[in-house]
Amino acid sequence: MISLDLVKELSIATPSKILLLVMDGLGGLPDPQTGRTELETAHTPNLDRLAAESICGLAEPVALGISPGSGPGHLALFGYDPIKSLVGRGILSALGVNFPLERDDVAARINFATVDEQGRVVDRRAGRIPTELNRKLVEELRQGIKVPGVQVFLETEAGHRAMVVFRGEGLSDKLTDTDPQATGVPALPATPITAEADRTAYIVNELIRQAAQVLRDKHPANYILLRGFAKHPDLPTMPEIYRLKPAAIAAYPMYRGLGRLVGMEVLPTGSTLAEEVATLKQHWANHDFFFLHYKPTDTNGEDGNFAGKVAAIQEVDRLLPDILALKPDVIAVTGDHSTPALLKAHSWHPVPFALRSAYVIPDQVDRYSERACGRGTLGVFPSQAAMRLMMANALKLQKYGA
């Protein structure tokens, strides 16, 4: 694999503009009734036309058979080795709410959850409580919790999700999750993986104990589950590597966090794709790389809502002409991973990918779908190579070697 150091040596700044449109969880599986995937079911004349003018393939985020989380899926698209650059969920959560992390902070994702009288988890998402209730509960937790010897910061993310940051001497992120990833069983204690994490485990479990007290009559949000304990990784940024001035447009906090992690400027935007596209237009002159993130494809996939995912894809198709009207020199349309409605989860299937520039040889793909892109010139290729392709097509990569 080509190292980022080499890419950095070859990268040059130019005025050309790259747009990376990520439909989260884009890839799907055939509906057993029709034999057609979500993309194959959707009516997508604009995406199909784009595919016909592009080189196409299937982007493999991590490796054949591996179902990536959002972190590895995006980091691969940004050109990072998704194995070497693993970023904990907690850090992604903290970045997503713009929390000013310090070097040795330990962050974790919180899920508000429902437990029964016996302490068994009955809903790992507390009925997906609204964000407003989440904010009230986080404020009550801030008031009601006091863990000696450590600063605890709590912030609402969205829905049932929040983040916690622990700050103090000698904290470790070598802890197991407390989310049992199943219902009908009790939450797990945070358990140290190495001895240096003993004290942190004690602190975390004390926080959870106190939180359960504060939340005891707040059904359905009467408990918290913590996962993804992590410290800040030390990644080279996209401006450093690619000499880009990149911007992230994402309605959903975690993806703003991912952008910030790699040195993107995070542009304030609304919660709909139309608002995201408006943000794109507004800032078009100021950046040479835009990461535009679209969440509903993944949300509907996770919910097993095949028709919802089809509709989400069609929404992107409707707004694509507005995006193309900006005349990006390079546009790549793909996903960070697949989330088939059939599986209601991230999956291992490689993701449709189409890249258009003035310098591609369009392959004979006339449909933007898993099977059609699979016949594209790129075949199944590592997502990690996508940034190099975008940079090359933007004429931002110099020749390698004499």
Added chain:
Amino acid sequence: MISLDLVKELSIATPSKILLLVMDGLGGLPDPQTGRTELETAHTPNLDRLAAESICGLAEPVALGISPGSGPGHLALFGYDPIKSLVGRGILSALGVNFPLERDDVAARINFATVDEQGRVVDRRAGRIPTELNRKLVEELRQGIKVPGVQVFLETEAGHRAMVVFRGEGLSDKLTDTDPQATGVPALPATPITAEADRTAYIVNELIRQAAQVLRDKHPANYILLRGFAKHPDLPTMPEIYRLKPAAIAAYPMYRGLGRLVGMEVLPTGSTLAEEVATLKQHWANHDFFFLHYKPTDTNGEDGNFAGKVAAIQEVDRLLPDILALKPDVIAVTGDHSTPALLKAHSWHPVPFALRSAYVIPDQVDRYSERACGRGTLGVFPSQAAMRLMMANALKLQKYGA
């Protein structure tokens, strides 16, 4: 490449069942008369239907241009790095006959061979003597050979093949083969590759000298050739890595040995595919992974018997419905390497691969052959990734990263 440590972290035990059907030496080359390979010549309606319901590709056991032995070919299919996990032929032979190897034993494969009066090898396989004669000769060798300072164990494998294990202080496996891999030339002496193997080389050559005495009037089996000197490797087992309860069904000893090497339970079976399939049915409830090995495709390829290989493929096709009737959640049909009848030897050509589960997007391949599978979504992909694909499709691999 994804490490086995990572795969181990992601693997979970579930009730779903995986069947890996390996047709040894499956891939072929076109008959110069017809332009069709063995697979393209065979009438295989059941394999073709399976391919149409599968994702397909060409599995590359080691690397483009490398012709693998049976060890690397199979270890890659089991998910091991075939370069890092090289297992000597001698160890495979010993495992195949269920020999109780100890830690520092040195094992080698023996071929009974024919030499002329001048000591030149005229048949490296002694006319493929029957196994029964092999047993008699091995017994005579046991009686007639006495090498001071070392224990020597001899066991029949099958046909002209046997194994030898040397046990004693300070033995080394850093020795060259004595099989000249050609006829009309004398056998080679075992030669130490490093000085620490000097004594072992002396012992081996003394064994060969005494064996030639014992066998001097046993034409055509009047000599022995030794190759693949090896000690036991230390591989993590499939139960450890994948949390599977795997079983091997193989008529031929070496493949049982390969299964045992990676922690499979070796099921007693007969010598025909029908008997192997009966064994599969009988034990279907007790395991969640089955390695079913079929040898005649390779044997016919090695013999240059194009029609015989076609018939062998058709035999698999005939019994495939019985196998599918067990309703494996995942079935993968492939080979460990190619053995084109045209070459009469293992070759470097990647091997047809088809994988069916409820979670594949079937590609537009409607024939199970080299060319048809080459148009599949997987393209040419590393055999080493096949286990991850099987595990993912059996929903036995958790998500990687947050």
